[in-house]
Amino acid sequence: MEPITIKLGPYTSTVVFTQHESAFESDAAxxxxxxxxxxxxxxxxxxxxxxxxxSGEISKALPTVERIVDGALEAGLARDGEMIGLGGGVVCDIAAFAASVYMRGVPVVLVPTTLLAMVDAAVGGKTGVNHREYKNMIGTFYPAREVRIVPEFLASLPEREFRSGLAEVIKAALLDDAELFATLRLRRDDVLAREPAVLEYIIARAIEVKARFVEQDFTETGRRAFLNLGHTFAHALESVTGFGTWSHGEAVAWGIAKAHEAGVALGVTDRGYAAEAREMIEAYGFETSAAVDPDRIIEAAAADKKKKDGRVRFILQRALCDTFSSPIETDVLRAVLSER
Ligand SMILES: NC(=O)c1ccc[n+]([C@@H]2O[C@H](COP(=O)([O-])OP(=O)(O)OC[C@H]3O[C@@H](n4cnc5c(N)ncnc54)[C@H](O)[C@@H]3O)[C@@H](O)[C@H]2O)c1
Ligand SMILES: [Zn+2]
Structure with missing residues (x-):
């Protein structure tokens, strides 16, 4: 697989596909x-x-940053050194954050080991830790010098974690890659069996989609927000049901279905497309309905930090690869969330 170069303002990140044995090579001191x-x-x-x-989200907090800084000091890491983050999104986010502040910044290489981290967390430059009840409250923008993808790491990933990452891959296809969408439909069994060649393909394509949106955001602000397709609904569901009840990916898959239903109700989303997308989401084993109180979801969504003029904006789609953002009236939301 060819390397993918991502230009993020003054930074350049390169995503390479590599073998396990060369994943930790370094020229750094x-x-x-x-x-x-x-x-x-x-x-x-x-x-x-x-x-x-x-392991786990609980580690993504400032005390762990201090532990990393202490460990780096003990190892004699200086500014000509390099930090390598090896793990899921939690490790990628915190290692990159620690690298960005250690001695005012040492280069970071990320070796993501979950599907979610490969296609999402390791790419795009956002780092951070949680603080109090707020996710990613403290963070920096600090892209990895290199992201190294070793698809064979996914062999040991628990099924639920794997499928959580798949929801982000489906999202990427819907946002900007009709060919990936077709592959996900035609090769579902191979994807779910984690067939190496198809995995490498879907990972590369999903990274390229994220890369396009984050790169464009530097010239055309707001595009990056499209990566939040399904996420306003998802975050509300995760918070109303208690984090962990629905995995992030399960919530995102449900959220995409709800965004499409809202779009259909508003007369902006093509009905046939919404049905096709829903069929694929369900074919991957995701639920597109949830037994939750619509008003609690609406309330949680209103508390979401991504607001403009005090109104929550949702990411909606007219059709495959045709996305925009808009507020949604409460009565429409209530109707969509009441449907089972
Ligand atoms: N920076 C960003 O742009 C961005 C984007 C999306 C998500 N994130 C962050 O990513 C985090 C979630 O990441 P995640 O879903 O990867 O969770 P995670 O890092 O907690 O990993 C999930 C679990 O899988 C284990 N694991 C990791 N790789 C494994 C492997 N190959 N085999 C077996 N077990 C393995 C981990 O130890 C952990 O228990 C969240 O904190 C989220 O905020 C960041
Ligand atoms: Zn997500």
């Missing part, structure tokens, strides 16, 4: 690897120092 307790076993063939954090 000193390298430290930040991993979690499940991903540190992938760090082979390197004598770099390891900083191991507990």
């Amino acid at each position: 000193e390298t430290v690897i930040v991993a979690d307790e499940n991903t540190v076993r992938f760090a082979v063939g390197t004598d770099a120092a390891r900083i191991v954090i507990p």
Whole structure:
């Protein structure tokens, strides 16, 4: 697979597809690897120092940044060194954040090990930690020098985590890649069986979609927000049902179906397209209905931080690869959320 170059303002990130044995190569004077307790076993063939954090979202907080900084200091990491983040989105976000502030910034390489981190968290330059009840409250913009994709890492990923990442791949297809959409339909069984060649293809295509939206955002503000397709609904569902009840991807898949239903109700989304997208979402085993109180979802969505003029904007689609954002009236939302 060809490398993908992403230009983000003054930064350039390169995404390379590589083998396990070359994933930790480095020309830097000193390298430290930040991993979690499940991903540190992938760090082979390197004598770099390891900083191991507990797995899970709970680690994505300032005290862990201090631990990483302490570990880097003990390893003698200086500005000519490099930090490698090896893990899911949690490790990628916190390792990149720590690298961005350590000695005012050391280069970071990300080696994502979950599908979600490969197609989303490791790409695009957003880093951060949670603070109090707020997700990603403290963070920086600091793209990785290189993102190294090793698809074979996905072999051990629990099914639910794998499918959570697949929802973001489906989202990428709907947003900007008709060919990926076709592949996801035609090769569903191979995708779900994690057939290496098809995995590599869908990962590369989904990264390219994200790359296009984040790159364009530097010239044409607002495009990056389209990557939030399904996410205003998803965040509301995750918060109303308690985080973890629905995985992020399950919530996103449901949220995309709801965004399309709202679009149909508003007369802006092509009915045939909405039905096609829903069919694919369901074919991947995602639920497109949820037993939740519509008003609680509406209330949670209104609390979402992504507001303009005090109104929550939703990402809607007219058709495949045709996206825009708009507020939605409460009565329309209530009608859509009441449908089962
Ligand atoms: N920066 C961004 O633009 C961006 C975008 C999307 C998501 N995120 C962030 O990503 C985080 C979620 O990432 P995630 O879903 O990867 O969760 P995660 O990092 O918590 O990983 C999920 C679980 O899988 C384990 N794991 C990782 N790789 C494995 C493998 N190959 N085999 C077996 N187990 C493995 C981890 O230890 C963890 O227990 C959130 O904090 C979210 O905010 C960031
Ligand atoms: Zn998401």
